[in-house]
Amino acid sequence: xxxxxxxxxxxxxxxxxxxxxxxxxxxxxxxxxxxxxxxxxxxxxxxxxxxxxxxxxxxxxxxxxxxxxxxxxxxxxxxxxxxxxxxxxxxxxxxxxxxxxxxxxxxxxxxxxxxxxxxxxxxxxxxxxxxxxxxxxxxxxxxxxxxxxxxxxxxxxxxxxxxxxxxxxxxxxxxxxxxxxxxxxxxxxxxxxxxxxxxxxxxxxxxxxxxxxxxxxxxxxxxxxxxxxxxxxxxxxxxxxxxxxxxxxxxxxxxxxxxxxxxxxxxxxxxxxxxxxxxxxxxxxxxxxxxxxxxxxxxxxxxxxxxxxxxxxxxxxxxxxxxxxxxxxxxxxxxxxxxxxxxxxxxxxxxxxxxxxxxxxxxxxxxxxxxxxxxxxxxxxxxxxxxxxxxxxxxxxxxxxxxxxxxxxxxxxxxxxxxxxxxxxxxxxxxxxxxxxxxxxxxxxxxxxxxxxxxxxxxxxxxxxxxxxxxxxxxxxxxxxxxxxxxxxxx
Numbered sequence: 001x002x003x004x005x006x007x008x009x010x011x012x013x014x015x016x017x018x019x020x021x022x023x024x025x026x027x028x029x030x031x032x033x034x035x036x037x038x039x040x041x042x043x044x045x046x047x048x049x050x051x052x053x054x055x056x057x058x059x060x061x062x063x064x065x066x067x068x069x070x071x072x073x074x075x076x077x078x079x080x081x082x083x084x085x086x087x088x089x090x091x092x093x094x095x096x097x098x099x100x101x102x103x104x105x106x107x108x109x110x111x112x113x114x115x116x117x118x119x120x121x122x123x124x125x126x127x128x129x130x131x132x133x134x135x136x137x138x139x140x141x142x143x144x145x146x147x148x149x150x151x152x153x154x155x156x157x158x159x160x161x162x163x164x165x166x167x168x169x170x171x172x173x174x175x176x177x178x179x180x181x182x183x184x185x186x187x188x189x190x191x192x193x194x195x196x197x198x199x200x201x202x203x204x205x206x207x208x209x210x211x212x213x214x215x216x217x218x219x220x221x222x223x224x225x226x227x228x229x230x231x232x233x234x235x236x237x238x239x240x241x242x243x244x245x246x247x248x249x250x251x252x253x254x255x256x257x258x259x260x261x262x263x264x265x266x267x268x269x270x271x272x273x274x275x276x277x278x279x280x281x282x283x284x285x286x287x288x289x290x291x292x293x294x295x296x297x298x299x300x301x302x303x304x305x306x307x308x309x310x311x312x313x314x315x316x317x318x319x320x321x322x323x324x325x326x327x328x329x330x331x332x333x334x335x336x337x338x339x340x341x342x343x344x345x346x347x348x349x350x351x352x353x354x355x356x357x358x359x360x361x362x363x364x365x366x367x368x369x370x371x372x373x374x375x376x377x378x379x380x381x382x383x384x385x386x387x388x389x390x391x392x393x394x395x396x397x398x399x400x401x402x403x404x405x406x407x408x409x410x411x412x413x414x415x416x417x418x419x420x421x422x423x424x425x426x427x428x429x430x431x432x433x434x435x436x437x438x439x440x441x442x443x444x445x446x447x448x449x450x451x452x453x454x455x456x457x458x459x460x461x462x463x464x465x466x467x468x469x470x471x472x473x474x475x476x477x478x479x480x481x482x483x484x485x486x487x488x489x490x491x
Contacts, residue, residue, distance in 0.1 A: 018046075018132035024108065024125040028062070030117035037110040041127055043070075045103040048240070049130040051086040052108065056123035064123065065111035068096070071104035079111070084142070088133070090202040090239045091140070091209040098206055133240055133261065139367030140205075140212035140220050146192075146365035151390060153357045153382065154193030154219070154370070157234060157268070157296065157335020158182050162207075163198040163225075167342045179207035181341035182353065187218050189354030190387060192365055195223035197234050197335075200244045221367050225268065226254060230285035234296065234335070235263040237371050251285035259291050264371045266294035266333055269302050270319040283319065289328050294374065295320040298334035298381050298481065300350035308350070310383065310478050321436040324466050324484060329491060331374050331405070332468075332483050333358045334381040357385045377405025381481040386424070391480040393420045393469050395487060397460065407486035412462030416487055420469040423451040427474045430454040434467055464489040 022041050043050065056064050066085070067077035076096030078085060085093035092098040108125055115121060138144075159165035161176030169175045179196060186194035198204050201224065208220040223236045228246040235242065235258045242258050258265055270283035297316040306312025323330050334356045343352040350356055361378040362369040373379060380391040394401055395408045397416045402408035410416050420430050420441070430452060432441050441454040454469075466484035473479050 018130060020129045022127040022129065024127065026123060028056070028064070028110070028112060028115055028121045028123060030115055030119055032112045033115050033117070035112055037112065039108040039110060039125065040105050041108065043101060043103055043106050043129060046131045047101050047103070047129045048133045049086060049088040049128075050101060050106075051084070051128040051130070052125060053084045053128075054108075054110075054123065054125045055083065057121040059121065060116050060119045061114055062116070062119055062121040063112070063114045064121075065109075065113060067109040067111065069107045069109065071102050071106065075099075077109070080113075088239060090241070091205040094210045094213065133238060136368060137237070137262075139222060139237075140209045141216075141366065144364035144366035144369070145217055145219060149361070149363045150365075151359050151361050152192035152365055152370060152373075153359045153385075153387070154191050154195070154221075155186055155189075155336060155338070155353055156195045156197070156221075156223070156236070156266075156333055156358050157225075157299070158186075158194065158196050158338045158341070158353060159198060159225075160196060160204060160341070162196075162201055162204040165339045165341065167340050177341050179204055180211055182338070183208075183211050183215055183218065183220060185338075185341045185353040187215055189385065191218060191354055191357065193219035193221055193367075193370055194353070195221035195234070195236055195335075197223040197225045197236075199225050199227040202239055202241050205239045219365060219367055219370060221370070226258070227280065228254070228285070229280045230274075231270070231280060231283035232268040233292075234266045234268055236266075236374075237367060238263045246285070249284070249286050252288045252291065255288065255291040264293050264374055265291065266296050266331075267292055267316075267319075268296045268335075269299040269314075269316060269337070270295065271314045271316045272302060272305075273314075289323055289326075289330075292328075292330065294331040294333050295323065296335055297332040298356055298383065300336035300338070300352070300356055302337075303350040303356075325435060327464050327489065329377065329484075329486065329489060331377045331379060332381060332481065333374065333379065334383075354385045357382045359390075377483040378403070379483055380404070383478055383481065389422070389424045389471075389480055391420075391422045391469065391471060391482050393418060393467065393482055393485050395419075395467060395485040397487070402485050404483050404485050407489045407491075410460035410462075410487050412460060414460050415457050416460050416465075417455060417457045418467045418485065420454045420482075421451065422453075422469075422471045422480060425452060425471050425473075425479060426450045428452070428471050428479055429474075431470045431472055432456055432467060433469070434458065435465055460487055462488065 078095035167177035272281035397410035471480040
């Protein structure tokens with residue numbers, strides 16, 4: 001006996017997210033032994049990702065293998081090794097082919113290598129059809145790699161063979177560097193996440209999807225570097241192609257499309273020059289900055305180009321602070337801008353993977369929560385890529401308290417107290433900035449566990465204000481750089 005039920009089931013919030021679940025269910029009997037059962041279902045226009053999850057009764061050693069065809073061609077076969085798989089235009093679960101998802105009749109294949117003659121086994125397949133990939137996509141990992149909230153350290157700017165990354169080949173020559181070497185380098189540095197950000201292309205996402213299965217302690221974040229004649233911007237969290245062909249200094253349509261798809265957008269190395277010396281490297285585009293989420297204020301390649309100095313003439317910090325003073329809430333992030341995954345610590349270069357890290361407070365170790373933490377500004381930059389240094393700050397006015405990335409309301413003349421806490425920084429000191437200007441702090445207290453605190457109290461102006469902190473080594477180097485805490489600047 002065999003029956004099939006196929007129905008669209010709306011999910012909570014499905015209307016705005018463009019999600020539909022088709023439920024395919026039935027029974028297999030002994031007559032299905034060593035046969036292929038075809039289970040058709042309809043895919044409408046506009047579907048961006050298909051995810052299939054299958055369960056069945058395994059009593060009496062029943063075994064079911066899985067595969068799928070679209071209306072025109074074979075799309076993959078995983079046999080009995082997967083109960084869940086997904087397909088999208090730029091990436092798919094290993095065993096399956098990425099590519100366009102044509103409308104029409106698709107066919108789920110149930111191969112039955114074994115079912116006993118007297119057995120009856122029920123099966124259920126849930127087919128999730130998504131037309132809006134900005135809808136809370138978890139990323140290449142189907143679940144958080146760690147369920148707990150905490151500070152997570154990672155790398156947000158790398159390149160591989162899918163753009164201009166190179167490394168040593170088997171022959172000893174240099175050549176295109178595969179994605180796995182970047183991921184291995186990040187894992188070797190004990191990073192919690194790494195983003196691969198190729199120039200304009202989306203071809204690397206298939207490699208990340210496959211590698212995520214093996215690297216189950218490191219979030220492999222989807223990203224790319226939108227590279228135009230008028231500036232570069234990293235976008236994270238989506239895999240859709242974004243047309244990068246800006247013309248006439250107009251970049252807003254690109255930013256708008258990426259933002260509408262749910263991307264987290266960061267302007268890269270804005271202090272670099274443009275022109276023949278570095279084509280399109282600096283940020284010269286006419287820009288609606290309300291479409292931008294972050295600024296890459298620290299870039300390893302920029303530091304190397306500036307003679308190893310953070311605050312050289314090429315620094316992105318002044319660009320970022322100007323935007324903050326204009327009232328924009330922009331998250332400061334960092335990236336090595338690595339183009340050689342095998343760079344070692346002995347190289348002394350800041351472009352080494354993990355030489356500089358962005359440290360994010362996230363509710364879980366997952367792409368969606370890491371990006372949420374970045375959007376909130378709950379992040380700081382570790383310029384030495386350590387495993388344990390921490391930096392946080394808060395502002396309080398009366399009973400109102402705001403953490404780094406948040407805002408506290410304060411009327412004109414009301415006191416605002418800003419407190420900075422840093423740990424694992426022996427011999428260092430704290431510098432505090434108010435609207436970009438250094439201000440003196442009160443007592444800086446170091447406890448026995450190398451934790452330092454510093455505070456300052458100022459009278460609020462009643463206008464939008466911001467504070468940020470740096471931790472400075474005894475030799476004068478910036479070790480940590482915070483994001484702002486805001487006063488009177490709600491989102």
